[in-house]
Amino acid sequence: MWFQKELLLKPRPRGFHLITDEIILGISQLKNFKVGIANIFIKHTSASLSINENASPDVRRDLETHFNKYVPENASYYEHRFEGSDDMPAHIKSSILGASLNIPIKEGQLNLGTWQGIYLCEHRNQGGSRKIVVTISGETYE
């Protein structure tokens, strides 16, 4: 049984953002799957998806600070500069963090750990709305 839906996330500022609820609200069909896999895919190269801790907001701020230090803006060796100083770092961060997540489904829910949440990692200063494709395959209840 297959299901695919495109979601448009609301715009968010640069940084790491918890979007578990926004994703789940967008896929009401999830509850029909007894077992399966949800593939969550972002259709951009300057934002990414990750799984990390869903409680302390300081974890999300520290991730942003860390990545800004180790993937700096205006590095002297960047050739790709014409889209702004936040653009080439955004591409690098997106390859490090990745464009998709593959999360097990169990009894109609994402089978995440207690402390796990889904992050949108917005690497541009003004990224705007981001397109996500959710593809679910699995066994349904009926």
Next chain:
Amino acid sequence: MWFQKELLLKPRPRGFHLITDEIILGISQLKNFKVGIANIFIKHTSASLSINENASPDVRRDLETHFNKYVPENASYYEHRFEGSDDMPAHIKSSILGASLNIPIKEGQLNLGTWQGIYLCEHRNQGGSRKIVVTISGETYE
């Protein structure tokens, strides 16, 4: 055809560990799948999964040394400190390395390259037992 099972890995010290055998022993159903995908998912945000070389143990030690240098403990910019100096680096490493693997299955086996093995990347000093969910979908022999 779908199959999902939760495995509890034995506790391991901080570092990169080859767990291919422990995973395969836990999923005897793998041999029934002619073709498919195995999703291996870790339900934690301070440990991660990776694929890397299955022979030289020095590769695993160098990975640990490298990540400790580029994702340092006690960085002055960390706000998230109350769970210990190994905690925030563990979260960062887990986003860089990722929480899941998706490995092709061919003729009842993981279709890995000759030198590939599955790694548990344990980022905490005392991470304890780690929960893994293995979800397999595919065509079975009968």
Next chain:
Amino acid sequence: MWFQKELLLKPRPRGFHLITDEIILGISQLKNFKVGIANIFIKHTSASLSINENASPDVRRDLETHFNKYVPENASYYEHRFEGSDDMPAHIKSSILGASLNIPIKEGQLNLGTWQGIYLCEHRNQGGSRKIVVTISGETYE
């Protein structure tokens, strides 16, 4: 419906390379899938796969330069040296970037964003031909 095929990529020099066309040409069966997921898996530990921008070649050059700076050759702390100075960095880069991609399929095509392409990240100086396994599952048209 399941499909699996092994592709042998033509050899490429060290660096980041756009291989979307070579992958798609290798999997003519893709057009039969109305909806699904394509898992693209590299059977090596010194090369990796990523999704990033499909237009400007300077993005690919900057990725190579960046990774060479933050995952240096000849780091004093490497123990694993006997396969050459490009070997241990190749293993580290491969864990950071990852061995597989999972891309949604829609109406017989990869459902990529406008600017997204598939990259082979070749981390060795002389990597040779690289083995890729493409596994597609989904609903076909007939």
